[in-house]
Amino acid sequence: MSRNATAARVKRLLNRAGLYFSVLVLVSPAVLFFLWMLSLAFKNEADNTAYPPVFIPNPPTFDNFIDVFAKNDFLTYTINSVIVSFSATGLALLLGVPAGYGIAKAKATKAAVLILIARVTPGLSYLIPLFLLFQWLGLIGTLAPLVITHLVITVPIVVWIMIGFFEGLPGELEEAALVDGATIWQAFRYVAMPLARPGITVAMILAFIFSWNNFIFGVVLAGRSTRTLPVAVYNVLTFEQISWGPLAAAALVVTAPVLLLTLLMQKEIVAGLTAGGVKGG
Amino acid sequence: MFAVPAAIVVAAVIVFPWIFTLFMSVHDWKVSGATPYVGLANYAKMLVDERFQWAIVRTLVFTAASVVAPVILGVWAAVCFASNFRLRGLARTIFVLPMMATPVAIALVWTMMFHPQLGVLNYLLGLMGLPPSLWVYDSATVIPALVMVETWQWTPLVMLIVLGGIASLPQDPYEAAVLDGASAWQMFRHITLPLAWPFIIVAAVIRMIDALKAFDTIYVITLGGPGTSSETLNILLYQTAFAYYDLGYGSAMVVVFFVLILLISMILLHVRQRQV
Numbered sequence: 250m251s252r253n254a255t256a257a258r259v260k261r262l263l264n265r266a267g268l269y270f271s272v273l274v275l276v277s278p279a280v281l282f283f284l285w286m287l288s289l290a291f292k293n294e295a296d297n298t299a300y301p302p303v304f305i306p307n308p309p310t311f312d313n314f315i316d317v318f319a320k321n322d323f324l325t326y327t328i329n330s331v332i333v334s335f336s337a338t339g340l341a342l343l344l345g346v347p348a349g350y351g352i353a354k355a356k357a358t359k360a361a362v363l364i365l366i367a368r369v370t371p372g373l374s375y376l377i378p379l380f381l382l383f384q385w386l387g388l389i390g391t392l393a394p395l396v397i398t399h400l401v402i403t404v405p406i407v408v409w410i411m412i413g414f415f416e417g418l419p420g421e422l423e424e425a426a427l428v429d430g431a432t433i434w435q436a437f438r439y440v441a442m443p444l445a446r447p448g449i450t451v452a453m454i455l456a457f458i459f460s461w462n463n464f465i466f467g468v469v470l471a472g473r474s475t476r477t478l479p480v481a482v483y484n485v486l487t488f489e490q491i492s493w494g495p496l497a498a499a500a501l502v503v504t505a506p507v508l509l510l511t512l513l514m515q516k517e518i519v520a521g522l523t524a525g526g527v528k529g530g
Numbered sequence: 531m532f533a534v535p536a537a538i539v540v541a542a543v544i545v546f547p548w549i550f551t552l553f554m555s556v557h558d559w560k561v562s563g564a565t566p567y568v569g570l571a572n573y574a575k576m577l578v579d580e581r582f583q584w585a586i587v588r589t590l591v592f593t594a595a596s597v598v599a600p601v602i603l604g605v606w607a608a609v610c611f612a613s614n615f616r617l618r619g620l621a622r623t624i625f626v627l628p629m630m631a632t633p634v635a636i637a638l639v640w641t642m643m644f645h646p647q648l649g650v651l652n653y654l655l656g657l658m659g660l661p662p663s664l665w666v667y668d669s670a671t672v673i674p675a676l677v678m679v680e681t682w683q684w685t686p687l688v689m690l691i692v693l694g695g696i697a698s699l700p701q702d703p704y705e706a707a708v709l710d711g712a713s714a715w716q717m718f719r720h721i722t723l724p725l726a727w728p729f730i731i732v733a734a735v736i737r738m739i740d741a742l743k744a745f746d747t748i749y750v751i752t753l754g755g756p757g758t759s760s761e762t763l764n765i766l767l768y769q770t771a772f773a774y775y776d777l778g779y780g781s782a783m784v785v786v787f788f789v790l791i792l793l794i795s796m797i798l799l800h801v802r803q804r805q806v
Contacts, residue, residue, distance in 0.1 A: 264714050267714075272621055276625050279624050282682070283627065286636075289639065298648055302650050302653050347532040347535070348535070348536030351532025352533055367540070369739050369795060370788060370791075371787060372743070372745070374784040374787065374788060376772075377780055377781055382546075404540065404543075408536060462632045464632075464749075478632075479635070480634075483750060496638055497638070500634070500636070500639055504635035508630065511623065515626070518626070519623075522687065523691065523694035
C-alpha cells in the first residue's frame with residue numbers, strides 16, 4: 250500500500266474518531282441529566298442526601314411516588330392537565346387547519362406575519378389584560394381561562410405548521426375536484442385534508458406537548474383546584490424544600506408523558522421543529 | 531374564508547390584549563379601586579426606576595450569553611448529526627429531549643444539582659480537582675449558572691434548524707473539495723459555514739427572542755434571586771403585575787419589552803438581508 254493511501258486512511262479514521270467523540274460530548278449532558286433525575290426519583294431519602302452522592306438506587310424504591318400522590322391531589326391535577334391540553338389542542342386543530350389552508354392558498358403573507366408576531370410576544374404580556382377579563386367574566390377558578398390562554402400557544406403552532414404543509418402540496422388534485430363541481434369546502438375536506446394528515450399529526454403532537462409543558466399561564470390563572478401538573482409540581486418545591494426524592498418523583502411524573510411521546514414520535518417531532526422553529530409561551 | 535374562525539380567535543386572544551395593554555399602560559391601574567388616567571407617568575417612572583434598568587441590563591447580558599453558547603454548540607451538533615454514524619437516530623432523539631421536557635420539571639432537578647453542599651455538580655467539580663461553586667446561590671455566579679441551564683435546554687432547537695439547512699445544501703462543492711484533498715475543518719469553514727449562514731442567523735434570531743422571554747427556569751430556580759441578582763425583565767414584569775398587582779406599570783413594561791423584542795429581531799433580520 251502506498252504511503253498516500255495509508256495517510257488518507259489514518260486521516261479518515263481520525264475524522265471518524267473525532268466525530269464519535271464530538272457526539273459523545275454533545276449528548277452526554279442530556280443523558281447524565283435524565284439518568285440523575287431517574288436516580289433521584291427512585292432512591293430513598295438517606296441515599297438522596299448522602300455525600301458523596303449515591304448514583305444507583307439500591308434497592309430502587311417507589312416510596313417517593315407513593316408519597317407524592319398521598320400528600321398531593323395529583324390525580325385532580327393530572328385530569329386538569331389532560332382536559333386543558335386536549336381541549337386546547339383540539340380547538341387549535343379545528344381552527345388552525347382550515348386557517349393554514351386558507352393562508353397557504355391565498356398566499357396571505359400578512360396573516361402569516363400576525364402568527365409570527367404571536368410567536369415573538371412574551372406569554373406574560375397577554376396575561377395582564379386576560380387576567381382582568383376573566384375576573385370580570387367570573388371565570389377565575391374554572392378551567393376555561395386555561396383552555397383559552399393555551400390557545401395562544403397551540404393555534405400559532407398549528408397554523409404555522411399547516412401553512413408550510415399545504416404550501417408543499419400540489420394543487421392539481423383540488424383543481425380537478427373543483428372542475429368536477431366540488432365546492433371549495435369539499436375540495437378542502439375530501440382532497441387536501443387527507444393528503445395533509447402527516448402534517449396534522451405533527452401539528453397535533455407539538456401543540457399538545459407545548460400546552461402540557463406550559464407553566465406561566467397556570468401559575469397566574471389557576472386556583473387551588475384548577476392547577477395543572479407543572480404548577481402543582483412547583484408547589485411541591487415550595488412546601489418540601491428538603492425532600493428531594495418526592496420532588497424528583499413529581500418532576501418525573503409531569504414530564505414522563507412528554508419524554509415518551511418524543512421517543513415514540515421522534516421523526517414527526519424533528520420534522521415539525523425543523524420546519525418552524527416553533528415553541529410555545 | 532378558511533381563516534375567519536381562527537382570525538376571530540386570534541383577535542380575541544392576541545390582538546385584544548395588545549390594545550388593552552396599551553390602554554392600561556397610561557392608567558394608574560391597581561387590581562381594585564379607581565383607575566385614573568395618568569398619561570405617560572408609568573413610562574416616565576421607568577426612567578428613574580433603577581430596579582427596572584438593572585433588569586434590562588441583566589436581560590441583555592443573559593440573552594447575549596444564551597444566544598452565543600447555544601448557537602456555537604448547536605452548529606457543532608448540526609455538523610455532527612449531518613454525517614452518518616451508527617445510532618444517529620437514537621443520539622439525535624436523546625439530544626432533543628431537553629427542549630421537549632417540561633421546563634418546570636427540569637428546573638427542579640437543576641435546582642437540586644446546584645445545591646452547594648449536597649448537589650451532584652459540586653461533587654463532579656471535586657472529581658475534576660476544581661473548587662466548589664455556589665452556583666445559583668451567589669449573585670456573582672447565578673447568571674452564568676442560569677445561562678448553562680438555558681444552553682442545555684435550547685441548543686437542540688438551534689441544532690435542528692441548522693441541520694435542516696445543511697440537509698438542503700448542494701453536494702457538488704463537497705465532492706470537489708474532497709477531490710482537492712480539503713480537511714474536514716476546511717470544508718466546514720469554507721463550504722458549510724457560508725452556505726448554512728442564513729439558517730444560523732434564523733436560529734440565532736429565534737434563540738434570542740426565546741432568551742429574552744425566558745421565564746420558567748429562572749422563576750423556578752431562583753425567582754430572580756438571590757436578592758434581585760437574576761431578576762430579568764420578564765421576572766420583574768411578573769412580580770410587578772402579579773405579586774404587587776401594579777397592573778398599569780406592568781402594562782407599560784410589557785409595551786417597552788415588546789418594542790425591545792421587535793427592535794432587536796428587526797436589526798438581526800436586517801443584518802441577515804444585507805448579507806444574503
